[in-house]
Amino acid sequence: MxxxxxxxxxxxxxxxxxxxxxxxxxxxxxxxxxxxxxxxxxxxxxxxxxxxxxxxxxxxxxxxxxxxxxxxxxxxxxxxxxxxxxxxxSLVLPIVGRVAAGSPILAAEHIEREIGVEPTLFNPTPDYLLRVRGLSMRDAGILEGDLLAVRKTPEARPGQIVVARIGDEVTVKRLQRQGKLVQLLPENPDFAPITVRPGDDFAIEGIAVGLIRSTPLQ
Incomplete structure (x- = not known):
């Protein structure tokens, strides 16, 4: 110093x-x-x-x-x-739980608590941990209750797993682009892809950079 x-x-x-x-x-x-x-x-x-x-x-x-x-x-x-x-x-990260419609992901009311993690665990360094809801990304190994490490960014490459906002909803999906159309693909055949068309209220909130399993293995 x-x-x-x-x-x-x-x-x-x-x-x-x-x-x-x-x-x-x-x-x-x-x-x-x-x-x-x-x-x-x-x-x-x-x-x-x-x-x-x-x-x-x-x-x-x-x-x-x-x-x-x-x-x-x-x-x-x-x-x-x-x-x-x-x-x-140690890297101290907020855990984000349910996100209220239309409000920023890192709003204080969404943060359940903060935990310390080993800084070398993720690359690039995440900005927060998002608690996963549902099983739409099951086949990518992302399960209900897991903590998804997320790097804040408005940009992502096709094929990356992203946290995206569509209207008032926040979702975790794999990004795909076809011309001007954006598709958000689940990793579970029980769920349908989401197609985002020009003019839709859509934004990428971040990319997944790792995962912390918070539930025991079966």
């Missing part, structure tokens, strides 16, 4: 480190604001963004505890700090 921190930034960095050592997770913006006497979490957010610009931390969009320390060199030379750094390098 080459850029010098202000006294307040160092105070926030120390708070993040101590919370990771104490609980295993970084603090939320609200917890930082409360601990340091800020009037609102927005003030904490401003300081966190400054720390991110200086390379002291990285931030994960949409996750209230999406803060990771970037201090591998310092941790390796300081007794007791290596374990804290290892905890900090």
């Amino acid at each position: 080459a850029t010098k921190l202000t006294a307040r930034q160092q105070q926030i960095l120390d708070l993040i480190r101590s919370e990771i050592q104490r609980t295993g997770f970084p603090p939320t913006r609200a917890e930082i604001a409360q601990a340091l006497g800020f009037r609102s979490p927005n003030a904490a957010e401003d300081h966190l963004r400054a720390l991110a610009r200086k390379g002291a931390i990285t931030l994960t969009a949409g996750a209230s505890r999406g803060i990771r320390l970037v201090e591998p060199a310092a941790a390796s030379s300081t007794p007791g700090l290596a374990a804290a750094a290892a905890e900090a390098l």
Whole structure:
């Protein structure tokens, strides 16, 4: 970390480190604001963004505890700090449950909780975990209750598994394009493909980059 921190930034960095050592997770913006006497979490957010610009931390969009320390060199030379750094390098992702009609996927009311995962588990790095509903992607190994790791992006290649919004509905399907027509293909013969025509209310919300099985194998 080459850029010098202000006294307040160092105070926030120390708070993040101590919370990771104490609980295993970084603090939320609200917890930082409360601990340091800020009037609102927005003030904490401003300081966190400054720390991110200086390379002291990285931030994960949409996750209230999406803060990771970037201090591998310092941790390796300081007794007791290596374990804290290892905890900090876990990726904290929000779990998105049922999505209300017409509202953003990462709206606060959709987030069930947040969990830490090993950062090297997925490539590219996901932005959230979507709880799978139904069995339309069964033959791709995506089952009811699984957590689909999703990278936010409005673009996808044909053949990729995507999270798509059609009108007020959000669905997981395999993307296919035929000229100007877009098809969303299930991986289960019991379900019919969805054809998206020009003018339809359609958007790609993200691409699947991995899966966490949350139910036991049968």
